[in-house]
Amino acid sequence: MEIKVISQTLQTTSADAILVDVSEGATELTGAAGALDSAINGGLRELIQANDFRGKPNEVAVLYTRGLLPAPRVIAVGLGKAEEVTPDRIRQAAAAG
16 A cells, blocks of 8 residues: 655545545534535535534545546545644544545
8 A cells, every 4th residue: 555645636636545634523624625525516514414424533434436536535534623633643543544
């Protein structure tokens, strides 16, 4: 397995998967999560609104992009409550993803 951190638009990122973090209790998706949600027509927001993904620490959900992005899947990883996020929590979330 090869893991890379890159800076590109979602529409030009060719990868097996795109990893995105989501804070617990997020009511609005902003930044990378918001951009990704827009690119997949609200799929991440729907998952959160249905309570199928809550953003708890290291919680993982896989969404398929169905051709909307070059990457075939998105892996959402929970960070826990925003005020409790630490560098170690981010490392754990990346490993979970």
